[in-house]
Amino acid sequence: MRILCLGLFVLTVAAHAGESDIRVLIDVSGSMRQNDPHGLRIPALKLLLELLPPATRAGVWLFSETPENLISPAPVDRQWKNAAGAAAQRIHSRGRYTDIEKALQTVIADWEAPGEDRHIILLTDGMLDVSPDPALDSASRNRIERQLIPRLQALGARIYTIALSDQADHHLMRQLAITTDGWNETAHSAEQLQRAFLKIVQKATPREGLPLRDNRFTVDANV
Numbered sequence: 001m002r003i004l005c006l007g008l009f010v011l012t013v014a015a016h017a018g019e020s021d022i023r024v025l026i027d028v029s030g031s032m033r034q035n036d037p038h039g040l041r042i043p044a045l046k047l048l049l050e051l052l053p054p055a056t057r058a059g060v061w062l063f064s065e066t067p068e069n070l071i072s073p074a075p076v077d078r079q080w081k082n083a084a085g086a087a088a089q090r091i092h093s094r095g096r097y098t099d100i101e102k103a104l105q106t107v108i109a110d111w112e113a114p115g116e117d118r119h120i121i122l123l124t125d126g127m128l129d130v131s132p133d134p135a136l137d138s139a140s141r142n143r144i145e146r147q148l149i150p151r152l153q154a155l156g157a158r159i160y161t162i163a164l165s166d167q168a169d170h171h172l173m174r175q176l177a178i179t180t181d182g183w184n185e186t187a188h189s190a191e192q193l194q195r196a197f198l199k200i201v202q203k204a205t206p207r208e209g210l211p212l213r214d215n216r217f218t219v220d221a222n223v
Contacts, residue, residue, distance in 0.1 A: 020117040020205045022058040023073065023107040024048065027124035027164075029064045032093035035125040035165040040190045045088045048121075048197040052076045053205050060084060063103035064095020065130070073110075098129040100172070101140045104148060104159075111155045118157040119182075119204040121197075125164035128172060141172065149179050158182040160200045162193070 026041055045060070052058055058080075059073030070091075071084045100122070107120060130140045152159065159182040161173040170186070177184035183203055187193040210217040 019075075020056050020119060021073070021115070022052065022056060022119045022121065022204055024058065024060040024121045025067075025103050025107060025123065026060065026062050026070070026091060027064070027095075027098060027126070028062045028068075028092050029095040029098045029124075029126060029129070030093055031098075031126045031165075032095075035167075036093065038190075039091070040164075040193055041091050041123065042088050044123075044190070044193045044197055045091070046085050047194050048201065049081050049084050049088075051198060051201040052081070056205055058084075059107070060087070061103065061107055062091065063099065063106075065097040065099050065102075067099075067103045067106040097131070098124060098126045099140070100124065100128050101130070101144050101148060104144070104152070108152070108155060108157060111157070114154060115156050117204075118155060119160065119200075120152075120157055121160045121162070121200055121204075122173075122176070123162045123164065124173075125168055127167070127169045144172070145175065149176065152176075152180050158204070160204070161185070162187055162196050162200075164188075164193070 024045070026045065032041070049058075054076060056076040057073055058076050060070040062068045062070055070087045071080070074080055103122070104120065111118065128137060128141055128144075130136055157180060159176040159180045161177050161182070161184045163170060163173055163184075163186045166186070168186070170184075174184045176182070183200060185196040185199070187196050210219065
């Protein structure tokens with residue numbers, strides 16, 4: 001037996017046989033100036049991109065009042081990762097609203113029939129906010145709960161939500177995650193955000209590997 005020590009390491013023995021389709025939504029509303037003043041979203045997204053295995057299809061969007069495609073869904077390869085990493089520098093905090101409903105509708109627009117291994121990662125810091133009129137915010141929330149979540153379930157999509165602030169709409173975030181068999185996380189630091197992305201990738205693209213115990217893993221000499 002050989003025992004190796006490490007800080008944070010993921011050992012992949014075999015790639016997952018199926019192709020996962022992962023859509024990433026990054027909040028760029030104005031409140032991010034306060035809740036992400038050091039631009040943690042950029043290095044965190046770059047880490048996420050590097051973690052995506054080759055047998056994956058992925059795309060990234062920015063969203064506030066209107067979703068903006070950062071890089072179109074395509075098979076993940078080195079060229080795609082380089083382009084996505086460069087595009088990550090366009091992440092900003094100038095948006096006016098946080099229209100989660102429109103963002104989710106946009107990323108699933110080409111998912112017309114039920115499928116497998118579909119995943120949406122939603123990174124946000126605030127409340128659902130589509131208008132100065134609270135009634136319109138409430139109407140959007142109701143549509144998410146009564147129409148959009150059932151549609152996501154029918155399409156076979158799992159939602160992974162990451163909140164960057166205690167002021168986020170945690171009830172809605174948990175609801176989106178739980179009802180679609182996804183995952184809900186809150187991150188207050190760069191380390192927590194990176195670990196959240198790592199955990200989500202492990203769930204969305206499961207692969208055979210070795211367990212870490214006390215920052216060590218054991219490999220049989222025959223492997």
